[in-house]
């Protein structure tokens with residue numbers, strides 16, 4: 001057995017039903033420093049497009065934020081680069097303390113990561129296994145299911161509620177007697193729909209014992225109705241809340257994110273981590289968190305452009321799903337991939353299709369000018 005896994009870690013993997021061969025593979029991958037196939041939004045978006053993007057292509061395929069970091073964050077990051085020859089050890093704890101204070105949490109319940117795909121992946125590796133399935137809505141963000149396959153955990157897909165596209169929390173709680181993780185993306189990627197606070201609370205209080213509810217709040221700042229789940233962490237529930245700076249904060253390429261959970265849950269996720277963040281992203285994250293205007297202003301900008309686009313599509317009798325995030329889904333009445341390919345010919349890269357909704361595509365809300373190009377391309381490519 002490679003010494004990289006402690007006996008406690010081996011015992012934990014075995015308890016979750018990961019085979020000896022499975023943890024040999026994991027240990028070998030860690031020892032070789034090789035990367036796990038971590039399917040992030042970037043990788044998933046890239047994989048769905050069948051060719052390189054031509055210069056000048058409108059990129060509304062990966063839920064990125066065309067606004068980038070807010071000006072104060074950009075300025076602070078430029079300024080810190082000159083000190084980038086130092087580790088600046090106090091910056092990561094400062095980011096943790098800033099977020100903890102805003103969420104009314106003890107800093108021991110907050111951990112910083114370069115984005116939130118990382119802790120999402122870690123949570124699945126830490127809590128799922130052969131006997132501990134990963135329960136996820138369908139359609140939803142796919143990264144966790146990819147992680148589950150690495151530890152041999154079954155993936156149980158639970159359809160969203162038909163009319164509202166919220167998570168069907170009762171069906172998710174009943175999906176398996178011993179799930180490792182029940183994943184709730186709020187608002188959900190790709191539908192942009194919100195799961196009400198009462199439903200999430202019900203799930204947390206009625207889920208099978210020992211299961212962890214993983215609340216992915218990557219898009220929560222775009223919504224005016226979704227309720228943040230950090231109060232459940234403060235109440236010491238079996239909940240992990242994920243946040244990222246890749247969406248409303250416009251820092252996807254700079255990489256900052258966080259997990260909030262009871263310290264014992266965070267410890268399980270962080271068995272292999274330096275816990276140390278790049279000084280640029282950390283500085284940008286702290287300044288962004290302290291901005292009083294960033295969230296309300298950007299939420300309104302995205303809301304206005306999204307609603308204008310949805311109204312345009314409705315005027316052409318194109319079916320869409322109402323959304324509270326920087327994305328929405330539209331029904332193109334033919335295989336989504338075919339439509340996406342036609343749009344790419346018009347130099348508009350749109351998002352992917354989920355197998356359960358094969359004629360629907362995900363559209364990211366871009367700038368007003370980008371959405372004008374999207375509308376023009378749509379009129380050429382859409383047929384009723």
Ligand SMILES: Cc1ncc(COP(=O)(O)O)c(C=O)c1O
Pocket residue numbers: 040041042062063114115116117118120141185189216218243244245246252256257
């Ligand atoms: C639902 C959801 N969670 C997490 C992420 C993580 O993004 P990042 O790793 O850039 O923080 C994304 C990215 O698109 C996402 O859609």
